Amino acid sequence: MRTDLRIIKTKEALHTALLDLLNEKDLQMVSISELCRKAKINRGTFYLHYGQVEDVFGEYFKEITEDLTQSYQEPYRYVTVLKTSELNPSTIRIFHHIDKYQPFYRIVFSKKVPLTYYYLLFDKVKQLLLEDNQSLETEGVNLELFSAYQANAIIGMIIDWYQHDFSYSVSYLNQQLVTFLNLK
Amino acid sequence: MRTDLRIIKTKEALHTALLDLLNEKDLQMVSISELCRKAKINRGTFYLHYGQVEDVFGEYFKEITEDLTQSYQEPYRYVTVLKTSELNPSTIRIFHHIDKYQPFYRIVFSKKVPLTYYYLLFDKVKQLLLEDNQSLETEGVNLELFSAYQANAIIGMIIDWYQHDFSYSVSYLNQQLVTFLNLK
DNA sequence: ATTTTTATTGTACAGTTGTTCAATAAAAAT
DNA sequence: ATTTTTATTGAACAACTGTACAATAAAAAT
Known part of the structure; x- marks a missing residue:
C-alpha cells in the first residue's frame, strides 16, 4: 500500500x-x-x-543526510595532496557533503534551531563509522561509544568550520584531521 | 554601577x-x-x-557551566582504578560535572531544545582544552580546530551516555576515554 | 530628603496557536 | 463504475504571542 x-x-x-x-x-x-x-x-x-514548522525542515533535512550514505558508495575524488590511506573510507567524504549542502548546514548549526537536526547528522555519521569499526574487534572497547566519540569529534571540526563562516577548504580539513589522528 | x-x-x-x-x-x-x-x-x-522561555533556562544553565571552570581549580578525587596520567587535567572532571547536574543535562540534550545550550557547553569544554593544549606548540596544527575536535569527541561520549539514560558510571567513561586515546 | 531615572504594571489590539467537528473532495479498493 | 475509505477544508473557539503606551512604583543619584 x-x-x-x-x-x-x-x-x-x-x-x-x-x-x-x-x-x-x-x-x-x-x-x-x-x-x-x-x-x-x-x-x-x-x-x-x-x-511545528521545524518538523517540515527536519523532514527535508533527513533526505539530505541520506546523501551521506549514498555518496559513501561512490569513489571519492576530491582529495588532492594528502595520503588518504590514513582516513576511514567514510570520514573522508563528510566534509565534502557538508560543503555541498552548506546553505542547509548554516541552518542546522544555527543556535536557535532544535537539537533534532544535530542528532540526525550525528546518528548518520556514527552509523557509518560504526560499520567501519566493526573490523576492529578490540578488547574492552565499547564500539558504539567509540563511534559516538569519533563521529562527534569530526562534527566538532564542522562546528568550528561553521563558526568561521565555512572559510576553510575541504582538503584543509581532511589534512588537519589526518594530523590530529597522528598526534596521539 | x-x-x-x-x-x-x-x-x-x-x-x-x-x-x-x-x-x-x-x-x-x-x-x-x-x-x-x-x-x-x-x-x-x-x-x-x-x-522566549528558553532564554530563561539558558541564563540559568550558563551559571551551571561555570562550575566546569570552578571545579577545574580543585583537586580531582573521583577516579579510582585507572591511570589518570593519560588524561588532561580538565577532561577528567567533565563526566563528573555532567553527572552532578544530570537533571539539567537531560534537558540540554533533549531533542526539541535549541542548540544554544549545546554551544554553551561546547565552548566551555573547548576553552578548557585549548588552555591545556597551549603547551603543544605543534607545527601545522590548527590549535582551535584541534580543541574543537577534542571537546566535541568527549561530548559525543556524553551524548551516547545520555542516549543510554546515563546508565554508565563516571569511572567507566574515564576508562573508555583512556582506551580510545591509546587506540591510535 | 528630594529629584531623576528606570523598571514594572495594566490595558489593549491584531495575529498566531492548537484543537474540534461537520461537510466536502479526492484517492483507493472492489 | 461504484462504493468505501481517507485527506482536506472551513469555521469557530479559547488561550497565547508580541508589541505599544500611559500610569505607577521603586531604585539610584543628587
Missing part, C-alpha cells in the same frame, strides 16, 4: 513553500499560518502531519 | 518559577503567560528581559 497521493502533494507544497520563505527570513521567524498561506494548504491539514 | 535590584528580583522570580514548572512538564510546554503567572511577574516585564 503506497502513501496517499494527497499527502505527498501536501508535503511537497509545504517543503517548497518553506524553502521559499527561508530565503527571506530565519526558520524561527516562519509562522505556521504564514507557511500554510504560502503553500495554499489549510492550517488544519498542517497539524495532521506536523506539530 | 550595579544592576538594578528590581531586575535581579524579576529574574530570580522567573528562574525559580521555571524550575518549579520543569518538575511538571517539558520546557517546550511552558508558555510565557504560564511562567509569568507563576512568577507573579507582568508579561510585559518578561519581554523587557527575554524573548
Whole structure:
C-alpha cells in the first residue's frame, strides 16, 4: 500500500513553500499560518502531519543526510595532496557533503534551531563509522561509544568550520584531521 | 554601577518559577503567560528581559557551566582504578560535572531544545582544552580546530551516555576515554 | 530628603496557536 | 463504475504571542 497521493502533494507544497520563505527570513521567524498561506494548504491539514514548522525542515533535512550514505558508495575524488590511506573510507567524504549542502548546514548549526537536526547528522555519521569499526574487534572497547566519540569529534571540526563562516577548504580539513589522528 | 535590584528580583522570580514548572512538564510546554503567572511577574516585564522561555533556562544553565571552570581549580578525587596520567587535567572532571547536574543535562540534550545550550557547553569544554593544549606548540596544527575536535569527541561520549539514560558510571567513561586515546 | 531615572504594571489590539467537528473532495479498493 | 475509505477544508473557539503606551512604583543619584 503506497502513501496517499494527497499527502505527498501536501508535503511537497509545504517543503517548497518553506524553502521559499527561508530565503527571506530565519526558520524561527516562519509562522505556521504564514507557511500554510504560502503553500495554499489549510492550517488544519498542517497539524495532521506536523506539530511545528521545524518538523517540515527536519523532514527535508533527513533526505539530505541520506546523501551521506549514498555518496559513501561512490569513489571519492576530491582529495588532492594528502595520503588518504590514513582516513576511514567514510570520514573522508563528510566534509565534502557538508560543503555541498552548506546553505542547509548554516541552518542546522544555527543556535536557535532544535537539537533534532544535530542528532540526525550525528546518528548518520556514527552509523557509518560504526560499520567501519566493526573490523576492529578490540578488547574492552565499547564500539558504539567509540563511534559516538569519533563521529562527534569530526562534527566538532564542522562546528568550528561553521563558526568561521565555512572559510576553510575541504582538503584543509581532511589534512588537519589526518594530523590530529597522528598526534596521539 | 550595579544592576538594578528590581531586575535581579524579576529574574530570580522567573528562574525559580521555571524550575518549579520543569518538575511538571517539558520546557517546550511552558508558555510565557504560564511562567509569568507563576512568577507573579507582568508579561510585559518578561519581554523587557527575554524573548522566549528558553532564554530563561539558558541564563540559568550558563551559571551551571561555570562550575566546569570552578571545579577545574580543585583537586580531582573521583577516579579510582585507572591511570589518570593519560588524561588532561580538565577532561577528567567533565563526566563528573555532567553527572552532578544530570537533571539539567537531560534537558540540554533533549531533542526539541535549541542548540544554544549545546554551544554553551561546547565552548566551555573547548576553552578548557585549548588552555591545556597551549603547551603543544605543534607545527601545522590548527590549535582551535584541534580543541574543537577534542571537546566535541568527549561530548559525543556524553551524548551516547545520555542516549543510554546515563546508565554508565563516571569511572567507566574515564576508562573508555583512556582506551580510545591509546587506540591510535 | 528630594529629584531623576528606570523598571514594572495594566490595558489593549491584531495575529498566531492548537484543537474540534461537520461537510466536502479526492484517492483507493472492489 | 461504484462504493468505501481517507485527506482536506472551513469555521469557530479559547488561550497565547508580541508589541505599544500611559500610569505607577521603586531604585539610584543628587
